[in-house]
Amino acid sequence: xxxxxxxxxxxxxxxxxxxxxxxxxxxxxxxxxxxxxxxxxxxxxxxxxxxxxxxxxxxxxxxxxxxxxxxxxxxxxxxxxxxxxxxxxxxxxxxxxxxxxxxxxxxxxxxxxxxxxxxxxxxxxxxxxxxxxxxxxxxxxxxxxxxxxxxxxxxxxxxxxxxxxxxxxxxxxxxxxxxxxxxxxxxxxxxxxxxxxxxxxxxxxxxxxxxxxxxxxxxxxxxxxxxxxxxxxxxxxxxxxxxxxxxxxxxxxxxxxxxxxxxxxxxxxxxxxxxxxxxxxxxx
Numbered sequence: 001x002x003x004x005x006x007x008x009x010x011x012x013x014x015x016x017x018x019x020x021x022x023x024x025x026x027x028x029x030x031x032x033x034x035x036x037x038x039x040x041x042x043x044x045x046x047x048x049x050x051x052x053x054x055x056x057x058x059x060x061x062x063x064x065x066x067x068x069x070x071x072x073x074x075x076x077x078x079x080x081x082x083x084x085x086x087x088x089x090x091x092x093x094x095x096x097x098x099x100x101x102x103x104x105x106x107x108x109x110x111x112x113x114x115x116x117x118x119x120x121x122x123x124x125x126x127x128x129x130x131x132x133x134x135x136x137x138x139x140x141x142x143x144x145x146x147x148x149x150x151x152x153x154x155x156x157x158x159x160x161x162x163x164x165x166x167x168x169x170x171x172x173x174x175x176x177x178x179x180x181x182x183x184x185x186x187x188x189x190x191x192x193x194x195x196x197x198x199x200x201x202x203x204x205x206x207x208x209x210x211x212x213x214x215x216x217x218x219x220x221x222x223x224x225x226x227x228x229x230x231x232x233x234x235x236x237x238x239x240x241x242x243x244x245x246x247x248x249x250x251x252x253x254x255x256x257x258x259x260x261x262x263x264x265x266x267x268x269x270x271x272x273x274x275x276x277x278x279x280x281x282x283x284x
Contacts, residue, residue: 001249001252001253001258001259001260001261001282002027002028002055002057002258002259002260002261003025003026003027003028003217003260003261003262003263003275003278003279004021004026004027004028004029004030004054004055004057004260004261004262004263005026005030005217005262005263005264005271005274005275006030006263006264006266006271007024007263007267007268007271007272008020008021008024008026008029010032010033010034012041014041014044014045014047014048014049015044015048015051017029017032017045017048017049018045018048018049018051018052018054019052021052021054022052022053022054024271024272024275025272025275025276025279026054026275027053027054027055028054028055028056028057028260028261028262029049029054029055029056029057030056030057030058030059030060030262031056031058031059031060031083031086031087031090031092031095032045033083034086035086036082036085036086036089042086042089042090045090046090046091055091055093055258055260056087056090056091056092056093057092057093057094057214057260057262058092058093058094058095058096058214058260058262059083059084059086059087059090059092059094059095059096059148060083060095060096060097061079061080061083061084061095061096061097061139062097062098062116063075063076063079063080063097063100063116064076064100064101064115064116064117065077065080065097065099065100065135065139066099066100066101066102066131066135067100067104067115068102068103068104068107068115069104076100077135077138077139080095080097080139081139081142081143083095084139084140084143084145084148084150085143085145087145087148088143088145088146088147088148091147091148092147092148093148093149093213093214093258093259093260094148094149094150094151094179094181094213094214094260095145095148095149095150095151096151096152096153096181096214097139097150097151097152097153098116098117098152098153098155098158099117099131099132099135099152099153099155099158099159099160100116100117101114101115101116101117101118101119101120101123101158102120102122102123102128102131103115103118103119103120103123107120109121117155117158118157119157120157123157123158123159124157124158124159124161128158128159129159129168129169129172132152132158132159132160132169133169133172133173136150136152136169136173136175136178137173137175140173140175140177140178141175144177145177148177149177149178149179149213150175150177150178150179151178151179151180151181151213151214152166152169152181153181153183153186153216154166154181154182154183154186154187155186156186156187156189161187161189162187162189163182163187163203163204163207163208164207166180166207166208167180167207167208170208170211178211179211179212179213179214180208180211180212180213181212181213181214181215181216182204182205182208182212182214182215182216183215183216183218184197184200184201184204184215184216184243184248185216185218185219185220185235185241185243186216187200187201187204188200188220188222188233188243191222191224191231194220194222194231194233194242195242197242197243197244197247198244198246198247201244201247201248201251202247202251204251205251205252205254205255209251209254209255212252212255212259213259214259214260214262215248215252215259215260215261215262216261216262216263216264217238217261217262217263217264217274217278218235218236218237218238218263218264218265218266218274219235219236219237219238219239219240219241219242219243219245219274220233220234220235220236220241220242220243221233221234221236221240221241221242222242235265237263237266237270237271237273237274237277238263238273238274238275238277238278239273239274239277239278239281240273245277245278245281246281246284248261249261249278249281249282253282261278263275
């Protein structure tokens with residue numbers, strides 16, 4: 001297992017970027033967002049990371065790949081193609097996207113003002129599933145990556161909400177360049193799962209293990225009570241919620257591959273606490 005996360009900015013110096021990860025306690029990094037045209041910089045980043053024994057774990061293509069506006073959708077797809085191509089040049093393990101949402105301003109459902117990947121009933125329909133298949137195939141076929149797997153983020157209101165649905169999607173996409181990404185916190189979509197996260201994690205890895213290329217690290221807490229009939233879930237740093245990190249780390253280890261587990265969504269102090277907690281669990 002490799003551990004990495006955000007909290008370190010790339011400022012154009014590959015060696016400084018690599019050494020900053022070592023100093024932080026990481027041995028995996030998110031891909032810096034540079035241009036595919038910068039061939040010398042790409043080569044320098046590859047060398048610096050290899051010398052520091054820091055892998056480039058994950059690239060991000062965080063755009064709405066099924067945006068309602070045709071021009072925006074095309075621009076976002078072009079961006080995802082660039083990110084996957086750059087990731088492949090850098091030897092990243094995965095390029096992850098969240099697929100997106102058909103929700104848009106003026107839509108009668110108005111379930112969310114998040115028009116990147118917010119909830120919408122059509123996201124999990126049969127048509128939504130096929131859009132995810134077509135989108136992944138389009139990006140993969142445009143790049144034909146040799147080293148990096150394209151992958152989709154687990155999101156509770158998209159077609160990647162459960163390990164079972166993810167496996168169905170993986171088989172439908174039918175591309176060896178598509179890999180599975182696991183975010184255990186994002187799989188907690190009910191109180192029943194919240195109180196049984198160890199079993200949930202073990203079952204997810206049993207289904208997706210051969211295809212797993214990267215994982216995200218955060219934790220989750222549930223709130224509810226009088227006046228709040230629906231439960232509410234909040235992200236917290238690893239070790240400060242209910243997620244069974246013993247099971248998470250063990251299942252990653254069983255894969256027998258250098259799988260990255262990457263912290264996200266917090267600030268530097270939280271990353272440091274979360275990293276220390278995961279290392280304690282892994283050491284135990």
